[in-house]
Amino acid sequence: MTNVRSDYVRPVDFKHGHVDMTHGGGGRAMTQLIAELFLREFDNEWLRAQNDSACIAMPAGRMVIATDSHVVSPLFFPGGDIGSLSVHGTINDVAMSGAKPLYLAATFVLEEGFPLADLKRIVVSMAAASRAAGVPIVTGDTKVVEKGKGDGVFITTTGVGVVPDGVHIAGDQAQPGDAIIVSGSLGDHGVAIMSMRENLSFETTIESDSAALHGLVAAMVAVVPSIHCLRDPTRGGLVTTLNEIATQSRCGMVIRERDLPVKAQVSAACEFLGLDPLYVANEGKLVAMVPPAHAQRLLATMRAHPLGRDAALIGEVREDPLHFVQLDTSFGGRRNVDWLTGEQLPRIC
Amino acid sequence: MKYIDEFRDGALARHLAGAIAREAEPTRHYSLMEFCGGHTHAISRYGIKDLLPPNVEMVHGPGCPVCVLPVGRIDSAIELASRPGLILATYADTMRVPASKGSSLLKAKARGADIRMVYSSADAIRIARDNPEREVVFFAIGFETTTPPTAVAILDAAALGLGNFSVFCNHVLTPAAIANILESPEVRDLGTVPLDGFIGPAHVSTVIGSQPYEYFAEEYGRPVVIAGFEPLDVMQAILMLVRQLNEGRAEVENEFTRAVTREGNGKAKALVAEVFELRRSFEWRGLGEVPYSALQIKEKYRRFDAEARYGLEYRSVADNKACECGAILRGVKKPIDCKVFGTVCTPENPIGSCMVSSEGACAAHYSYGRFKDVPVIAVAAP
Amino acid sequence: MCLAIPARVVALPGPDAALIDIGGVRKRISLALVEGIAVGDYVIVHAGYALARLDPEEAERTLALFAEAAALLEAPGATP
Numbered sequence: 001m002t003n004v005r006s007d008y009v010r011p012v013d014f015k016h017g018h019v020d021m022t023h024g025g026g027g028r029a030m031t032q033l034i035a036e037l038f039l040r041e042f043d044n045e046w047l048r049a050q051n052d053s054a055c056i057a058m059p060a061g062r063m064v065i066a067t068d069s070h071v072v073s074p075l076f077f078p079g080g081d082i083g084s085l086s087v088h089g090t091i092n093d094v095a096m097s098g099a100k101p102l103y104l105a106a107t108f109v110l111e112e113g114f115p116l117a118d119l120k121r122i123v124v125s126m127a128a129a130s131r132a133a134g135v136p137i138v139t140g141d142t143k144v145v146e147k148g149k150g151d152g153v154f155i156t157t158t159g160v161g162v163v164p165d166g167v168h169i170a171g172d173q174a175q176p177g178d179a180i181i182v183s184g185s186l187g188d189h190g191v192a193i194m195s196m197r198e199n200l201s202f203e204t205t206i207e208s209d210s211a212a213l214h215g216l217v218a219a220m221v222a223v224v225p226s227i228h229c230l231r232d233p234t235r236g237g238l239v240t241t242l243n244e245i246a247t248q249s250r251c252g253m254v255i256r257e258r259d260l261p262v263k264a265q266v267s268a269a270c271e272f273l274g275l276d277p278l279y280v281a282n283e284g285k286l287v288a289m290v291p292p293a294h295a296q297r298l299l300a301t302m303r304a305h306p307l308g309r310d311a312a313l314i315g316e317v318r319e320d321p322l323h324f325v326q327l328d329t330s331f332g333g334r335r336n337v338d339w340l341t342g343e344q345l346p347r348i349c
Numbered sequence: 350m351k352y353i354d355e356f357r358d359g360a361l362a363r364h365l366a367g368a369i370a371r372e373a374e375p376t377r378h379y380s381l382m383e384f385c386g387g388h389t390h391a392i393s394r395y396g397i398k399d400l401l402p403p404n405v406e407m408v409h410g411p412g413c414p415v416c417v418l419p420v421g422r423i424d425s426a427i428e429l430a431s432r433p434g435l436i437l438a439t440y441a442d443t444m445r446v447p448a449s450k451g452s453s454l455l456k457a458k459a460r461g462a463d464i465r466m467v468y469s470s471a472d473a474i475r476i477a478r479d480n481p482e483r484e485v486v487f488f489a490i491g492f493e494t495t496t497p498p499t500a501v502a503i504l505d506a507a508a509l510g511l512g513n514f515s516v517f518c519n520h521v522l523t524p525a526a527i528a529n530i531l532e533s534p535e536v537r538d539l540g541t542v543p544l545d546g547f548i549g550p551a552h553v554s555t556v557i558g559s560q561p562y563e564y565f566a567e568e569y570g571r572p573v574v575i576a577g578f579e580p581l582d583v584m585q586a587i588l589m590l591v592r593q594l595n596e597g598r599a600e601v602e603n604e605f606t607r608a609v610t611r612e613g614n615g616k617a618k619a620l621v622a623e624v625f626e627l628r629r630s631f632e633w634r635g636l637g638e639v640p641y642s643a644l645q646i647k648e649k650y651r652r653f654d655a656e657a658r659y660g661l662e663y664r665s666v667a668d669n670k671a672c673e674c675g676a677i678l679r680g681v682k683k684p685i686d687c688k689v690f691g692t693v694c695t696p697e698n699p700i701g702s703c704m705v706s707s708e709g710a711c712a713a714h715y716s717y718g719r720f721k722d723v724p725v726i727a728v729a730a731p
Numbered sequence: 732m733c734l735a736i737p738a739r740v741v742a743l744p745g746p747d748a749a750l751i752d753i754g755g756v757r758k759r760i761s762l763a764l765v766e767g768i769a770v771g772d773y774v775i776v777h778a779g780y781a782l783a784r785l786d787p788e789e790a791e792r793t794l795a796l797f798a799e800a801a802a803l804l805e806a807p808g809a810t811p
Contacts, residue, residue, distance in 0.1 A: 268754025333396015335717035352737035368800035469779025
């Protein structure tokens with residue numbers, strides 16, 4: 001007579017283990033990793049159903065969908081990590097059309113050899129960001145690539161939301177005369193990342209501003225439903241976003257240097273590296289264009305919200321057949337602030 | 350930021366602008382060359398031109414070491430970086446300079462060359478120490494400001510007995526470039542580019558002092574005012590030049606007294622003299638061969654000279670025919686005089702080096718000042 | 732290679748080394764090219780090296796020169 005022993009399944013070693021090819025193989029190892037990490041941390045009714053897709057109820061209104069890949073290096077930085085960044089970034093993209101973000105999907109491409117301790121740290125961070133924002137991660141996917149074919153981990157998140165009728169916020173809606181408002185200090189995220197780069201290391205207390213902005217957006221739209229444009233200035237910084245909107249809306253813009261909110265340390269770090277804060281990435285800020293009559297009311301609403309305390313009116317949209325974005329310098333002159341060329345490499349000269 | 354913000358004060362700028370406008374004689378034209386790339390950048394970035402009266406004109410000079418680096422030298426750097434196992438450490442400024450066959454260091458990196466951007470020559474030494482089994486070459490460029498750090502790196506390498514480290518030396522000299530501009534046919538004989546005075550470089554002068562410029566003031570009768578980097582420094586220097594010209598003086602004056610003395614930095618100069626010697630001649634983009642204008646590594650430290658170590662052969666490469674970088678670097682033409690400016694040649698797709706470096710006259714104008722050109726048709730240069 | 736900025740020396744952590752501070756951002760740089768630098772001094776920093784000590788009296792004098800231009804203006808100048 002044989003004793004029937006129940007299977008003992010050794011739990012995934014999140015302390016010392018590493019991703020290996022079996023974790024992407026579709027077999028037991030992969031299922032176990034998904035169950036013990038992703039399902040456990042993201043836990044919700046859709047994931048518990050353990051299907052390859054999630055069936056969600058969509059409220060009435062127009063659906064908005066947005067997607068972003070995240071390849072930030074380093075993976076962990078002051079103020080966040082690739083996980084929290086991937087949640088905030090896609091929530092923000094959905095929110096910038098005035099939509100309420102509802103659900104997220106997340107895919108992971110893992111490099112063979114990536115430490116499971118780091119993966120767990122990232123997933124826990126994503127789960128926390130998702131819960132704090134009230135936007136669940138309802139479905140996802142995992143793949144593994146051979147060592148050397150991936151930079152640790154790449155994460156892609158896709159988000160869906162619903163925009164109520166009567167709200168039409170888009171990049172081509174800016175009108176001459178519109179007030180240009182930013183929600184807070186510029187360049188924090190980029191500087192926080194740069195400070196971790198090996199050959200540039202400097203000490204600073206600047207943290208990434210990575211944050212989910214949908215609450216701020218909801219408050220803004222509730223008070224001023226006729227906002228024309230909203231966008232979050234990520235890679236390429238504020239000026240890149242302004243140039244994008246100028247091109248889409250076929251207009252020009254003028255902003256004032258003395259009105260731009262920039263933290264002293266960000267200014268100093270940029271000075272040091274020969275960078276311009278106007279072109280440095282942000283991950284928790286937005287820029288809004290609104291008819292001038294509503295500007296003050298919108299500013300007051302933003303400043304009352306924790307993510308908009310330092311909101312500032314920085315300039316105006318104007319007629320310009322060439323769609324130039326210009327800056328009135330504190331010094332007294334005026335100059336173009338043009339599209340960024342290539343990647344902003346820190347200057348020496 | 351102390352010693353930075355006070356020198357950017359807008360109210361003081363307006364007063365200085367007023368003083369310049371008052372003191373510039375209305376019937377006279379003042380043509381002033383700022384030699385240093387950092388000054389070109391400051392003038393563009395702060396819109397200083399807007400604050401000058403129309404008869405005071407700034408001419409951009411060849412003070413950007415990236416701009417004057419000939420294509421052939423970048424080709425050599427790419428050749429080095431493409432050697433299997435070799436690590437090329439470079440300042441970020443060189444990455445996008447166009448080389449032969451549409452290549453660049455950035456593109457070579459994309460093709461697999463191990464090229465690492467560093468902030469300091471000390472970082473290159475660290476890379477060599479961290480990778481003892483690999484050859485490491487530091488791509489050294491720059492005027493006299495950047496030469497002492499390279500000297501220190503070579504001396505450190507010697508002290509540490511680093512057998513895998515060498516320097517590809519492209520250091521050039523400011524006084525030689527100024528002399529070349531003053532000697533160039535347009536200026537000396539034809540008087541086509543009247544240059545009434547110079548704004549002397551800021552940080553080069555902290556090293557070499559104000560003394561080397563005295564020769565120019567005397568020999569060529571042009572005033573030189575050494576200016577600090579901040580926009581108020583530049584405006585004050587312009588005012589001082591206007592005054593000298595009005596008074597018929599041609600002296601060397603120092604506006605940047607907080608960092609520049611007549612003798613300069615003796616310790617830095619001694620370290621440079623220990624490691625480097627003059628090259629008989631060196632090609633400058635846009636200026637051709639300029640005698641005694643560049644440095645090479647002395648025999649004593651030849652083992653750290655990448656050109657000797659790897660048997661690099663320099664091949665001179667002509668600029669694109671449409672490229673006017675040469676004339677622009679000499680101040681003979683303006684960016685808008687170049688047929689390809691803003692069309693074929695843009696910061697995204699630079700044809701010549703004036704467009705690559707953010708301090709090049711073309712890049713600075715394209716990025717900051719192009720909105721002013723638009724209603725104006727480009728005027729052909731003489 | 733002209734980008735150089737004034738920074739305050741806040742510590743001298745080793746031979747020929749300084750910890751500098753600009754607006755709250757700190758970095759370690761080399762003092763191999765200068766002499767006699769003390770904590771509290773301002774230096775001009777370029778590519779990881781201090782090139783010169785900034786003379787605070789000369790800095791004040793220069794700022795005063797700028798302000799002189801204001802004092803000299805009695806009637807509004809032809810400001811463009």
